[in-house]
Amino acid sequence: METQWSKGKIMRAAAVVLVAVMFGFGLLANGIWRNYRDAVLDRQKEQMLLTAESVSRTLEVSVQRSAADLDRFCTLTEAAYEDPEMEPVSGELIRSYIDEYDNFVTGVIVQAPGGTVKMNTQGVEVARVLDEDMVNDSVELAQTLGTDGRIYLLLREQTNRGDTISLVIDADSYYQSLISDIQLGENGYIMVKNSQGAVLMHPVKEQLGYNAVGDRKEMYHVEDLSSLENMLQAQYEGKTGVQVYDSYWWQDPNLPKVTKISAYTPANIGGDFLIISAVMDYDDVYMPVLQGFQSIIGVMVLMFAAIAVVIGVCARLVLQRQEASEEIAYLRDLNDILQKMKRSEETIAHQQRLQIMGTMTGGIAHEFNNLLTPIMGYADILMMELPEGSEEYDNVSEIYDAAEKAKEIIQQLSTLSRRNMETAFKELSVRTVLTRAVKMVRSVCPVNVQVEEQFGEELNILGNRTQINQVILNICVNAIHAIGDREGTICIREGSVSSGELAARHQLAETPRAWKRFAQVDIEDNGCGMTKEVLDQIFDPFFTTKKNGKGTGLGLSLVEQIVNSHKGYIFAESQVGKGSVFHLYFPVLEEQEAENGRTPGMETAESGRGLDGAPASGELSPHSILIVHRNAKVLRLLEKNFAKVGFAVTSCMDFNEALEALASGTFDIMAAEEYVDGAGAVDFFMSVKGLYKDMVRVVIVDRVSREVLEAKQREIIDGYTESPVSVPGILGAARR
Incomplete structure (x- = not known):
């Protein structure tokens, strides 16, 4: 051929x-x-x-x-x-x-x-x-x-x-x-x-x-x-x-x-x-x-x-002879392709149906939860006000039980589009992480490569130590390969930059408003450098410049995914013959400026309404809660229900109002809908965690997603509750 x-x-x-x-x-x-x-x-x-x-x-x-x-x-x-x-x-x-x-x-x-x-x-x-x-x-x-x-x-x-x-x-x-x-x-x-x-x-x-x-x-x-x-x-x-x-x-x-x-x-x-x-x-x-x-x-x-x-x-004449010899091979390949296409069409159609169903069920679940929230909420209020054992109480209880069964059905439908992830994030010192990472890099460096470090102020971030070590090690190993057999230096620098400076320096359309500063880690080498064509592809999966199968092309692609999962940014600059530098940016975890000295207690008195919604004869000790939800009806319902169990309630319809409320007061619990006007509750809680350490953070979700589970395991949030939202659901998530 x-x-x-x-x-x-x-x-x-x-x-x-x-x-x-x-x-x-x-x-x-x-x-x-x-x-x-x-x-x-x-x-x-x-x-x-x-x-x-x-x-x-x-x-x-x-x-x-x-x-x-x-x-x-x-x-x-x-x-x-x-x-x-x-x-x-x-x-x-x-x-x-x-x-x-x-x-x-x-x-x-x-x-x-x-x-x-x-x-x-x-x-x-x-x-x-x-x-x-x-x-x-x-x-x-x-x-x-x-x-x-x-x-x-x-x-x-x-x-x-x-x-x-x-x-x-x-x-x-x-x-x-x-x-x-x-x-x-x-x-x-x-x-x-x-x-x-x-x-x-x-x-x-x-x-x-x-x-x-x-x-x-x-x-x-x-x-x-x-x-x-x-x-x-x-x-x-x-x-x-x-x-x-x-x-x-x-x-x-x-x-x-x-x-x-x-x-x-x-x-x-x-x-x-x-x-x-x-x-x-x-x-x-x-x-x-x-x-x-x-x-x-x-x-x-x-x-x-x-x-x-x-x-x-x-x-x-040459083309005719070539066409005659190619026609048989073409028909053979065409037959194989048609058979594969026939087998894959059903698979693709099935996957498309599943994808459509997952998308549709997510939307249906959200709408049904919005409908069930007032039904269950007002039924719960009526049950608290009516005497137990009366006919009216039994009728309202039937309504509440039917809504509970509908909620279970919606949750079963929501499982069609769920994804899970297991990764724990903790508060980390950037200097400590870099110090240990430098030791690891030095252990794998040949004698012709020197490692230098330049550390600035003490900065804390929320992240996974193992993953960040993997990021630094992958970039440094690539730098060692770029230096090769000649004398070279790898320099690891730490610093900080404001979100505005970051956006201006790298021409970002915008940066998340939740973070004021980013920890900056620069890894620079004086190796062979890269051309612009190579630089544009280094983060593509399976792209590698190494020969004879020595590289998989997944190292920098994985690095980019890890940095993105930490809500950070990664950029690279390079000149052929002069070397390369990678700029890593991680959101700084701001420390709480003043301890409020309050730890929310979720315990009820010996008598009071339990988490299951059953009424009791006592009342809760006084607490304050901040609720963020885009549905005004849901906010009014939650205000009534929390007021009945003794909570001081502040409600907001977006995160800008929530920031103003947090600045003017202290709260034991904050419950926020997962997405409000395009802004995410997880990102918001990550940005305020260092400022309000004693506040319990709860996310209201339509279905449990990978991001929510990841935030829970990283301790960005304290809990989550599924819609339709209720007082027992929020308090139960807070206690857990």
Whole structure:
């Protein structure tokens, strides 16, 4: 079976390895693809930026050359004014320059000082001036939109006589001659804007003169141009760079949305600049690279798919062979399990029925006892008041006898859920117990282990000496094993801590309010220590770190049970390589602060009502009793009955009231219901035993439980009586 399972594990491991390899290859391919894509895009961006810079330099040179020509024209014009015979020559020279020398300077405009046009070779009329700035000290560049919708760059200079000569550069002619033939991908282009964002040169004529953002929104009815605006902000600042942004193909009537790459640089013209922007479709670069990689990935996927199919077929054959061999063993085990389940189902069902019956009978017994208590109590009162032998007395006696028989039946039902325990608790001196325990530990310690003790104040607890010795010995034996063959020390310390400090130190939700202080016993060693995982399991039954069957795993589990049975706490701390420390806490038995000098006498006078409830002719000597019960009717009944036999009765409905009553007076007897509002009478009596040593302590129970028997044998309580509660029952328990 192990061999077959190991084959299955190998197959699964092979599949995992294949998946891991595929995943790793995918990551590697993705990394290569990203690096290659980025490298291609970077090269393309560099080329686009070089193109934009080349156009920028050409435009700068063209404007500077035209400005120099304009200077010469102005010089000739000044000479013509001085020699009238030269003026025709100046006009002829201008027309010759336009026709032959420059193919994008398409005209000249000469204006008189008043603005009268003396010459306009092309007939250009300006509709709107987009921007103006000085090229040099004498030449001004005006960017204008003509009435014919074309963009004209006017280089203007004023002569000494006040005439203004303007060279007209047709932006569209310049664009078609020097820029439009530059190819950038399938749809790319180069555009020129001024520093305010107005379009001066663009393949789409309708956009000339419009702002790159604001006018486009109105023209094309688009709203989201935030990506374009972010890029234009850098251009308006005169920066050089390359940026990817979202925009539209303005030359396409359908206006498709597209991601573009723009390489931009300024063309410096005097104190201002024009923006040269080379624009390209991002997909023109990205898609060819992506398609190539997709083809490669497709081939790799097919290859790995074929490998996976082969591995899958092999794994299937191995699994089929394994399943065939396991099926027989599985069916055999299944048959055995079914037989065991069939046998155990009846046992489990029977145990569940018994458990349900035990739970139900406990509740039924409690309710019936509450009903029988007033019946028997008031019948007892009537019998005390009626003359014995009368018909009324006999009738009430019949009621009392019937209630007694019902009580016996309830007690028989209650035995279904009883448990017993035999362990005696006594008042112990912590120092005495530890001194003897240290001697025991030293007797089992090897020579390499030293035992140290540090004792504090004298403290008394209520406990079992043998069990506490067992707790200390078990922990110290574990410490000896943890130290091993090297030199080590076990330190046993005694101290005390308040209940509040205990709760804060170990983050307890709450501590029993009945105890103000706890005796603290710390057992510390410098052994090998424990990991957190081991520390979390040390109190689990059958958990052990010892090898070769040397440990049962029950030692610390038993230690925890013993400490809990003493109403105490146990905690452990450990660090690997430094050692461990166990903190033990036991409730301190507080001593009575002042002797009250009273010992309750339960004896009756020669005449009086006996414990069996029969009336007598005398009265009891005076006593006081404190009764705690959650049923107000039961309290009223007991108050009446105890008052009739001469007791001073104080009744309380919870243990807080009982504490106040004990603080304000002394009592011979205290009888308390076993549980009142979640608080236990045994715990309460254990907490006050040292303060009220002469007070007889009686617990009223529905059924005798293990805890009650344990408390009786440990002398935490003096007696118990079963419900339905009565005066004879409480007095009988007190006398016993």
